[in-house]
Amino acid sequence: MYYGFDVGGTKIEFGAFDTTLTRVATERLPTPLKDYDQFIKVIAEQVEKYDEILGCVGQVGVGLPGTERVDDGSLLTANIPSVNGRHLRHDLERRLQRPVRIDNDANCFVLSEAWDDSLRDSPSVMGLILGTGFGGGLVYRGEVFSGRNHVAGEVGHMRIPIDAWFWLGDNPPLFQCGCGQQGCLESYISGRGFEGLYQHRYGQFKPAVEIIENFYADDKTASDFIDFFIELLAICLGNIFTAHDPHTVVLGGGLSNFERLYQELPQRISRYLLPIARCPEIRRAKYGATGGVRGAAFLNLQS
Structure with a gap:
């Protein structure tokens, strides 16, 4: 099962997709803009919730308007101050005990299109x-x-x-x-x-x-x-x-x-x-x- 989080300046959209790339779950949550611990908690609890509902250990990806610094993994983003400068991927991996992928929203946009049947x-x-x-x-x-x-x-x-x-x-x-x-x-x-x-x-x-x-x-x-x-x-x-x-x-x-x-x-x-x-x-x-x-x-x- 593939879990996606689309993080914006006001909301986080969650989606779970099965191996046929069909969406099987959807939720929207407010983005914690100031509290980093709360941001981690929101993502982690959503993952843990759907692991239990779907009976799996889902693979996690996070898209947001920002970029990881390649040399130290800290995040650069202007729109979500709670995670700016933080090692978000590392902290989520430690909390969830699994790999986490993070990329900017433009890359997520094109990846979504590239995996459509007509472009695969x-x-x-x-x-x-x-x-x-x-x-x-x-x-x-x-x-x-x-x-x-x-x-x-x-x-x-x-x-x-x-x-x-x-x-x-x-x-x-x-x-x-x-x-x-x-x-x-x-x-x-x-x-x-x-x-x-x-x-x-x-x-x-x-x-x-x-x-x-x-x-x-x-x-x-x-x-x-x-x-x-x-x-x-x-x-x-x-x-x-x-x-x-x-x-x-x-x-x-x-x-x-x-x-x-x-x-x-x-x-x-x-x-x-x-x-x-x-x-x-x-x-x-x-x-x-x-x-x-x-x-x-x-x-x-x-x-």
């Missing part, structure tokens, strides 16, 4: 989240690839490529990123970047939902901006795909629901690839909000 045989799957921020993860032959420092797939903190910078025009905005750097892709092709670029170009703020609604209502300003943004996105993704050459790309996050992306991106991206390369298949995420808990549980799967 794909040699490589890249997941990209076009949400408030922009990030991603990589799965090779059914397993997350985290890299030396557990930051593989953190494409949101690549700098904007020169051809994209030129596309921004004569007065390109140099946006500040939350990581402390300037010019990160996250600041331009995320939902927040979408809104910021609109404001920069037209001198007024509009939420992304309204811009897209105006596009569907044949508003010329919105249509011009959407055309501009999709080209910018294509340039940036072309650079990412040249580096990683994934077989399949799965998009998640709020902007991934914009159908126009799937109509336009494959043809536009092809112009920014090497002449011998083809654009990978680009598809919308299948599991949505449930992908995090699925992916956390599947951290213990072996391909």
Whole structure:
């Protein structure tokens, strides 16, 4: 039995999955944001409860918005202060007397998608989240690839490529990123970047939902901006795909629901690839909000 915990800033979602990857249990619990001992207790008691209910010793995976420091195993996360700087995996393993896998939520997202029946045989799957921020993860032959420092797939903190910078025009905005750097892709092709670029170009703020609604209502300003943004996105993704050459790309996050992306991106991206390369298949995420808990549980799967 595979147990997954999707830890967010307000709630922890638990799911138990059997060997056919069918979900057999679901619970939601409040996230202890300030008390580390309480956080450990919540996770451990949930595991012990379902061990008894299901008559097994479940394998445990935890997904959260953070990363383990590779050299000492301490956790780096801004959204869950109770576990920041703590050796969460070690402490859970000691309490539960079994191995525990921990990974960031973007990796769990793509792992969930990669283990769907339609993608299980794909040699490589890249997941990209076009949400408030922009990030991603990589799965090779059914397993997350985290890299030396557990930051593989953190494409949101690549700098904007020169051809994209030129596309921004004569007065390109140099946006500040939350990581402390300037010019990160996250600041331009995320939902927040979408809104910021609109404001920069037209001198007024509009939420992304309204811009897209105006596009569907044949508003010329919105249509011009959407055309501009999709080209910018294509340039940036072309650079990412040249580096990683994934077989399949799965998009998640709020902007991934914009159908126009799937109509336009494959043809536009092809112009920014090497002449011998083809654009990978680009598809919308299948599991949505449930992908995090699925992916956390599947951290213990072996391909």
